[in-house]
Amino acid sequence: MEKPFRRWDLLGIRTLSAAEINGILDTAENFREIDTREIKKVPALRGKTVSNLLFENSTRTRTSFELAAKRLSADAVNISVSSSSVSKGETLLDTALNLDAMQPDCIVVRHSSAGVPHQLARVSKAAIINAGDGANEHPTQALLDAMTIREHKKKIEGLNVAIIGDIIHSRVARSNIHLLTKLGAKVKVAGPGTLVPKDLEHLISQNHLRERVGSATDGEQQNPPGNAGGSGLLTVCGHVEDAIRGADVVMILRIQRERQDSAYFPTLREYAIHYGLTNDRLGLAKKDVIVLHPGPMNRGIEISSEVADSSRSLILDQVKYGVTVRMAVLYLATGGAVVRL
Amino acid sequence: MKLLIANGHLIDPAAPENTGMSVLIEDGKVTAWLRPGEAAPNDAEVFDASGLLVAPGFIDMHVHLREPGQEHKETIASGCAAAVAGGWTSVCPMPNTNPVNDNAAITRYMIEQAERAGLANVFPIGAITKSSDGSELAEMGEMKAAGAVAVSDDGRPVPSAGIMRRAMQYARDFGLPVIDHCEDKSLSSGGVMHEGRVSLLLGLKGMPALAEDIDVVRDILLAKETGTHIHIAHVSTKGAIEAIRRAKNEGIRVTCEVTPHHFTLTDRAVDGTRTSGRNSGETQTDIRVPYDTNTKMAPPLRSEEHLEALLEAIKDGTIDAIATDHAPHHADEKSLEYDRAPFGITGLETAIGLAFNELVHKGVIGLERLVELCSANPAKILGLEGRGTLKPGSIADVTVIDPSLTWTYRNADSRSKSKNSPFDGWTFQGAAVAAFVAGRLAYKR
Numbered sequence: 072m073e074k075p076f077r078r079w080d081l082l083g084i085r086t087l088s089a090a091e092i093n094g095i096l097d098t099a100e101n102f103r104e105i106d107t108r109e110i111k112k113v114p115a116l117r118g119k120t121v122s123n124l125l126f127e128n129s130t131r132t133r134t135s136f137e138l139a140a141k142r143l144s145a146d147a148v149n150i151s152v153s154s155s156s157v158s159k160g161e162t163l164l165d166t167a168l169n170l171d172a173m174q175p176d177c178i179v180v181r182h183s184s185a186g187v188p189h190q191l192a193r194v195s196k197a198a199i200i201n202a203g204d205g206a207n208e209h210p211t212q213a214l215l216d217a218m219t220i221r222e223h224k225k226k227i228e229g230l231n232v233a234i235i236g237d238i239i240h241s242r243v244a245r246s247n248i249h250l251l252t253k254l255g256a257k258v259k260v261a262g263p264g265t266l267v268p269k270d271l272e273h274l275i276s277q278n279h280l281r282e283r284v285g286s287a288t289d290g291e292q293q294n295p296p297g298n299a300g301g302s303g304l305l306t307v308c309g310h311v312e313d314a315i316r317g318a319d320v321v322m323i324l325r326i327q328r329e330r331q332d333s334a335y336f337p338t339l340r341e342y343a344i345h346y347g348l349t350n351d352r353l354g355l356a357k358k359d360v361i362v363l364h365p366g367p368m369n370r371g372i373e374i375s376s377e378v379a380d381s382s383r384s385l386i387l388d389q390v391k392y393g394v395t396v397r398m399a400v401l402y403l404a405t406g407g408a409v410v411r412l
Numbered sequence: 413m414k415l416l417i418a419n420g421h422l423i424d425p426a427a428p429e430n431t432g433m434s435v436l437i438e439d440g441k442v443t444a445w446l447r448p449g450e451a452a453p454n455d456a457e458v459f460d461a462s463g464l465l466v467a468p469g470f471i472d473m474h475v476h477l478r479e480p481g482q483e484h485k486e487t488i489a490s491g492c493a494a495a496v497a498g499g500w501t502s503v504c505p506m507p508n509t510n511p512v513n514d515n516a517a518i519t520r521y522m523i524e525q526a527e528r529a530g531l532a533n534v535f536p537i538g539a540i541t542k543s544s545d546g547s548e549l550a551e552m553g554e555m556k557a558a559g560a561v562a563v564s565d566d567g568r569p570v571p572s573a574g575i576m577r578r579a580m581q582y583a584r585d586f587g588l589p590v591i592d593h594c595e596d597k598s599l600s601s602g603g604v605m606h607e608g609r610v611s612l613l614l615g616l617k618g619m620p621a622l623a624e625d626i627d628v629v630r631d632i633l634l635a636k637e638t639g640t641h642i643h644i645a646h647v648s649t650k651g652a653i654e655a656i657r658r659a660k661n662e663g664i665r666v667t668c669e670v671t672p673h674h675f676t677l678t679d680r681a682v683d684g685t686r687t688s689g690r691n692s693g694e695t696q697t698d699i700r701v702p703y704d705t706n707t708k709m710a711p712p713l714r715s716e717e718h719l720e721a722l723l724e725a726i727k728d729g730t731i732d733a734i735a736t737d738h739a740p741h742h743a744d745e746k747s748l749e750y751d752r753a754p755f756g757i758t759g760l761e762t763a764i765g766l767a768f769n770e771l772v773h774k775g776v777i778g779l780e781r782l783v784e785l786c787s788a789n790p791a792k793i794l795g796l797e798g799r800g801t802l803k804p805g806s807i808a809d810v811t812v813i814d815p816s817l818t819w820t821y822r823n824a825d826s827r828s829k830s831k832n833s834p835f836d837g838w839t840f841q842g843a844a845v846a847a848f849v850a851g852r853l854a855y856k857r
Contacts, residue, residue, distance in 0.1 A: 085613065162747040184749035185615040186703030193701065205751065207615025245615060273609040 079404050080192045080199045083208035084249040092217070092250055094409035099218055099392070099399035101410045105142060106395060116145035119405050122175040122197070123149045124166075126182040131366060131390070132202050132211075136179050139397035145176075145405075167191045176405045180204075198404035206240045211397055212365055213246035217254070218392040219385050220320055223361050228255035233314040233356070235348060236324030236373055237266040237335075243365045244324055248274055252304040259306045261314035262324075262346060265335040271307050311346050318356040322363045323348050326373045339372050348374045353383070361385050414438050415851055416452050417810060420461025424468055425780045426788045426801035435466060437808040440850035444804055459853070461812055464845060467783045468802045469501030469809025471790035472760065473562075474591075474645055474669060474735035477503070477534070479525060480518065481510025486740040486829045488522060489529035491760070494738070494828040496855035498760040499844025501809040502533040502790075502799065503738075506566040507544065514539035514550035516558035523559045531854050532847075533809070535561040535794065537591060540579045544568045547575065549582055556586045561794040564591035566645065567710065567755070571597065573630055580640035589641040589667075589793060594627035594652065595619075595710065604751055606679040606712040614683060614702065616750060619712050625651030632659040635666055643793055644668035646737050648711040650721035657730045667793050669733040672759060672766035673834070675722050679715050681707045681834060705746045705753035706834040709739065726785070727776050732793060734785045736763050740830030758828050762821050762835045764813065768842025772815075779815070787811070808851035817843045817857075 084092065105113055121140040123133055133149055140147035152166065161169075167190075170178060177198045180188050185205035192199040203209040220227055232251050238244045238260050251258050252275050260267060268274075308314040315321055326342060336342050353360065362374075362384045370376045378384060403409065415437040422433035422445070434446040436456065446452055477491035488505075495503045505522060507513035513522065519536045526534030538555035542548045544565040552563055563583055569592055570576045576592075583590050600619035605611050607618020628644055632655055635642035647653060647668045659666045684702040707713060725731045739756025746753050767786070771777045777785075791800025798807040820839045823831035847855040 162744055163749055164747040182749065184751040186750045189703050190749070205615055206617070242615060268612055270609065271612065274612055276609075 080188075081210050081400055081404060082188050082192060082199065082201050084210045084213050084246045084253070085208065087253070089253045092214070092253060095214055095396070095399055095403065096218055096221065098403060098407075098410045099214070099396045102395050102398045102402070105398070106391070111142050112144060113142065114144045115402055115407065116140065116143035116405055119145040119176040120174070121145045121147045121177045121179060121401060122170060122173070123147065123202075124170060124178050124180045125149065125151045126180070126187070127203065129181055129203070132181060135390070135393045136202060136397050138394050139401055142394070143398055143402060145401065163187065163190060164194060167194050171195045171197060177401060200400060200404055203242055205242065206245070207242050208246045209242040210246050211393070211400055212243050213250040214400070215389055215393040215396040216247055216322065216363055217250055218396055219363060219388050220361070222388070222392070223385065224319060227251065230256045230319040231317055232256050232258050232320040232322065233318040234258060234260045234322045234324065235311055235314060235346065236262050237326055237330060238262050238271065238324070239266050239268050240327065240330070241324050245274065247322060248305060255304070257304055257306075259308050259314040259318070261308040261311045263336050263342070266330070267307055269307075272305050275305050312352060312355055315352055316355045318360055320361050320363065321348060321353065321356055323374045325365060325367065326369055343372045347372060348378050350375065350377050353378055363389055366390070413851070414453055414456035415459065416446075416456040417459045417461050417466055417812070417848070418452070419448070420464045420466035420812065422466045422802065423779050423783045424802050425784045426468070427803050428780070430780055433466075435802055435810065437848070437851040440808050440852070442802050442804050442806050442808050459846065463814070465779065465813040465815055466802070467811045467813065468787040468800050468806070469847065469849065470499050470786040470811045471502040471504070471794070471796065471799065472500040472736050472738070472763070473504045473733060473790045473794060475503045475505050475738040475760065476508065476740065476756070477505040477522070478740060479509065480521065484829070485742050488525040488534060489531070490827060490829045491738070491740070492526060492529045492531035492534065494758070494760040494826060495532040496847040496849070497827050497844070498762070499764045499811045499813065499847055500532060500760060501811060501847050501849045501854065502535060502796070503760075504535045504537050504561060504794065506537055506564060507539040508566055508568070512539050512543050513537070513555075514542050514544065516551065516554040519555045519558040519560045532849060535559065535796065537562045537564050539563065540565045540570055540590065541575065546570045546572060549579055552583055552588055553586050556588055560588070561796065562589045562591050562643065564593070564645065566591070566593045569593045569595055569597075569627065573634065576631070577634050577638065580634055580638040580642070584638060584640040587795065589643045591643045591645050592627070592631050593645045593710075594624050594631060596623045596626045599623035599626070603712070604708060605682050606714045608679060608715045610679040610683050610715070616682070619710070621649040621651055621714065621718065624649045624711055625655065628652040628655050632656070632664055632666055635659070636662070636664045639665065641665040641667070646671045646674065646711055646735065647731065648674045648714050648718060648722070650718050653721045653725045653730055657725070660730065667732040668730070669735040670722055670726060670731045671735060671737045672763045672770075673709065673713065673757060674711070675719065675726060676766050676770050677707070677713045677834065678719050679713045681713055703750045704834065705748065705750055706757055706832050708750060708753055708755055709737070709757050710755040723776055726771060732785070732789045734763065734767060735790070736760055738828070740828050741832050742830055743832070746832050756832070758826065758830055758833045760828065761826055762833060762838070762840075764844050765819070765821060765838070765840025765842060766835070768815065769840050773841060808848060810848040811844055812846035812848075813842065814845045815842050817841070817845065819843050
């Protein structure tokens with residue numbers, strides 16, 4: 072479909088190049104200064120409309136996008152809809168077309184099903200920003216994490232990043248793995264065997280996969296884990312300690328309590344003991360390690376309060392940069408040009 | 413009333429015959445074969461089949477016609493129209509209608525509706541258990557008497573090995589093959605595509621190949637123990653193929669079918685990468701359209717290694733039949749989130765095109781084997797007397813194919829009430845150009 076006003080959709084990190092990612096981050100750096108002003112508002116997006124279409128509850132992400140839009144003088148509206156369009160007797164297509172008829176410049180969408188932003192982008196005239204789709208991607212979270220890391224480590228390339236927890240259901244983990252490896256960081260993941268895909272390395276080996284078209288052998292089950300990633304930037308560790316050892320950055324993922332009921336692990340207590348980030352475990356990392364968590368935290372489960380409240384924890388910085396990064400994304404999506412540092 | 417299908421190339425693997433031959437039909441039955449030059453009765457109507465292949469009518473042993481109960485998706489009449497246009501003179505509708513075809517009255521109703529439509533033959537498949545809920549056996553004997561040719565709970569496979577064992581013991585009394593959609597739902601539930609690299613990339617929940625393998629192995633063991641003929645529907649995994657091949661070598665009564673979409677597409681289609689099987693150096697990549705719900709079906713499109721195993725099994729005879737699993741769904745139902753859209757795609761009108769493109773033109777199989785897969789074997793599996801062959805005395809169901817006709821399939825032109833095919837816009841070489849049902853022209857291109 073023709074999209075006359077659209078410059079840019081942000082559907083995921085997977086399809087972005089390192090240059091595109093750096094372009095967004097550089098643009099965001101330029102917006103940081105706005106947040107420190109007494110009057111935190113610039114006219115960059117005056118007259119533009121941003122619709123936050125939320126099929127999934129999320130106070131934090133919604134507020135962050137809303138503030139980002141308002142600081143750029145865009146008109147922001149929040150549309151909360153029940154978790155599925157089906158329950159209203161309306162198809163996803165209807166929802167998209169109805170919203171589109173109101174002529175927004177940009178639609179920020181969050182949904183519990185993977186692919187919904189892609190499906191909307193196919194029919195909508197507005198630019199689509201993915202604010203989290205199922206277990207697929209959460210690109211602005213990865214961008215704000217990258218901004219936080221850049222601020223404290225001055226670079227991303229060559230860093231050792233540990234990502235700990237429920238990898239398989241985590242769009243945050245997925246977007247971060249794409250972003251960090253594209254920018255040259257080494258990522259190690261760990262978590263319960265039930266929550267870490269055994270062949271996760273394939274996540275960043277798409278090119279390898281495409282080259283395989285037409286080859287008869289080399290089936291997916293024959294590849295020993297660890298050999299197929301190609302670039303070697305992504306490693307699945309058997310133990311949390313192995314992932315944290317020597318890390319510059321430790322990212323802790325939120326544990327969804329309902330996973331316990333689905334028999335992914337026996338109890339939250341056992342999870343905290345064997346997989347939680349404690350001061351002892353964090354001692355294995357580099358002295359100047361930083362700790363990130365996408366929130367909201369389960370204190371005492373995936374992260375101990377000692378760690379969460381320590382100076383190593385940058386959780387509030389993440390929230391702060393969340394607004395900045397989203398300003399940059401909205402600006403670019405509605406036609407702004409990348410600002411180079 | 414005499415009809416001569418004249419000067420075509422007859423392919424009848426059950427005879428066996430593969431030569432230039434005219435087929436004489438009288439009162440719905442084949443009465444004679446005439447060699448080139450042999451005199452034909454001059455009172456016969458002539459259908460000129462010069463340059464065309466003449467085969468016993470194709471039998472699609474796995475379709476969903478949605479009637480009764482879901483006529484907004486398909487009716488028996490619209491499904492049969494799509495069938496004959498795709499070259500299928502007989503179709504076997506699965507029992508997941510509403511109400512479920514678990515009794516003789518529904519079975520009879522389906523056959524009567526087909527007779528009213530007057531296009532393809534309809535041979536219903538009855539349910540294994542009442543309402544296909546996996547607990548009590550359905551009245552298989554009565555359904556058989558009403559015209560059912562097999563039993564299956566298709567999309568709701570019997571979870572209990574104990575009930576399945578009894579169903580197989582009982583079905584044997586009536587000579588009914590038991591058809592199973594093999595899927596251990598404790599392994600696959602919540603999944604929407606094949607579990608593998610692509611599901612990982614797309615963040616969609618996977619259905620592991622293991623879920624199919626485990627159920628196939630269970631069924632084979634039950635078939636061995638009960639002596640009942642088990643037919644594995646739409647086999648899609650390497651593990652299932654290996655298990656079936658071993659079982660056949662052991663002499664266990666197991667047969668299986670494959671769908672055109674499983675021998676054509678891999679799970680990369682869900683990521684919007686349009687490909688066709690092996691030997692296709694020219695992987696066609698359209699504009700990437702990921703999360704197209706017309707790539708969602710059960711069993712799911714599998715990865716390359718599984719597709720390779722299917723092609724090998726089509727070649728070596730492990731696979732007995734090609735069946736479409738034609739599963740019409742209304743556009744409203746498919747215009748949903750990938751997670752929520754129903755499983756299934758239409759298939760009746762694209763099957764021959766796909767079989768030619770992916771199997772015949774690529775040298776996987778020859779034409780005789782194609783006719784065996786689409787006609788002779790399904791007739792044998794289902795015990796359809798007088799079908800699957802055109803030997804004199806048999807019923808005059810005939811599929812006429814132009815193997816060189818190049819054509820493009822369009823969902824908009826489909827005779828099915830539903831348009832949920834991922835093959836919209838695909839170009840094929842090879843098409844059914846006419847279908848005769850009991851000697852009557854049911855379709856002409």
